[in-house]
Amino acid sequence: MKRMAIENKLALNVFHTEDNDPHIEIDKEYANEEEIRKVVLACPAECYKYIDGKVTFSHLGCLECGTCRVLSHGKLVKSWNHPFGSVGVLYRQG
């Protein structure tokens, strides 16, 4: 099988997106590189990016796993919740 970019994998999933519910909030000023590196490597949906010394986050494509919260709650991750009911990923296989 050919390698697929993460965007293309995520595009196979069904998501009910809600722009007004960023159920995860990050501290954009957070600067501990080692900590950021771990979260960037760990997020299975690559929601976190670290480019030119800046960390960015988008909740689109988030698989709601909780990894970033467990790794970095109170550090990079300011707050984490499940999305509102019915919002977010909708698995058909699981």
Place this chain on the structure above:
Amino acid sequence: MGEDKFDVIIVGGGLAGLTAGIVLAEQGLEVLLIERGDYCGSKNVTGGRLYGHSLEKVIPGFAEEAPIERVIKKERISLMTEDTSVDIGITSKKFSTEPENTSYSVLRAKFDRWLEGKAEEAGVMLVQGIRVDHVLTDEDGKVIGIDAAEEEMYADCVILADGVNSLLAQELGMKKELEPDQVAVGAKEVIKLGEEVINERFGVQSGEGVAWMAAGDPTAGGFGGGFLYTNKDSVSIGVVATLSDIGYSDISVPNLVDRFKEHPAIAPLLEGGETEEYAAHLVSEDGIYMVPELYRDGVLVVGDAAGLVVNLGFTVRGMDFAIESGRLAAETILKAHEMRDYSAKMLSAYEKALEDSFVFRDMRAYKGFPALTANRMIYKNLPETADEIVTKLFTVDGKQDPDLVSFLLQSLLGMASPAQLLGLAGTALESL
């Protein structure tokens, strides 16, 4: 009973919550189950293998009607380096012979949805697509209901079946925030291949399947492993990586999945396949050590929310525990309902029931395991040594060292000192 008060409110429609609901509603209790996903299973991910024994007690013969994928008849365990896979394959007529000892590959979006139908039949009132935001308590701290989307609902007892990220048990102070060495992230793909192709490539008949676990290269030497389960016409393939060890290599979790799919022992099996879905979920790994407070006045915690999982490397068990804990919680509540007493004292019978069941028995039996699996040898040195040995053994090019025995000894000693080997054997024995 008042119209707006239920006997029991269950938060979460996974296996634990649905099972509890079925047992309670079958005995005539008024049960409300609230699930944040659009349907039960829409948020749920597992590796693949359900040991059927605990659901048999609730729905005897369930596999005849449930959407199971395949009956597991073959086991495979592998130690992998980038180039090599050293496998133990076990095929036996003794596997999965009767319902009580049978295991099945399952896909949760389909399986939980079927169980949701069973819960509805039993009389559970289901509300889906609503997130429970808070648990309500009275001034004495007794749980009296829930708050969901700004609506308050009341019950004599609340069951928290809200999974590994149980923010509600945390909010109540029953459970601490998870630590990175207590959980792993599992990322997986479901890849469609077709029933015939799977039968041929995995050497199985229709309806029968393989459970395959691999250590070493799937996590690039980090703690965790790879897994592959055959479904009816697809495979579930993925990687589980312990959070505290992420960063051990520079490879991201999504890339670990890609690498595993491209491993020489795996790639030919997936050729021509089409990915249907990509999913991720946390899995508890700290066994009995991470079990939180299980009961308080008016509340019980079940399944993944209660950390009821053992990850043994060669197999993961959480689903049969979730189902059993849901049933035992329901039975405790049935007694409490009879006595009209939902105090912590009354509900403590739930913990006692878990203690007397296979759930705590098995979790205690394997309590040495996290220490054993957290040993770098298993993930790095062992696969590398196995690779070295088999390569030497099976390569004939007219150039190899004739003194094979001495080579093998050297490899073994290079891997570990005798004292280390003894220590490892000791830990392994303790955990059995």
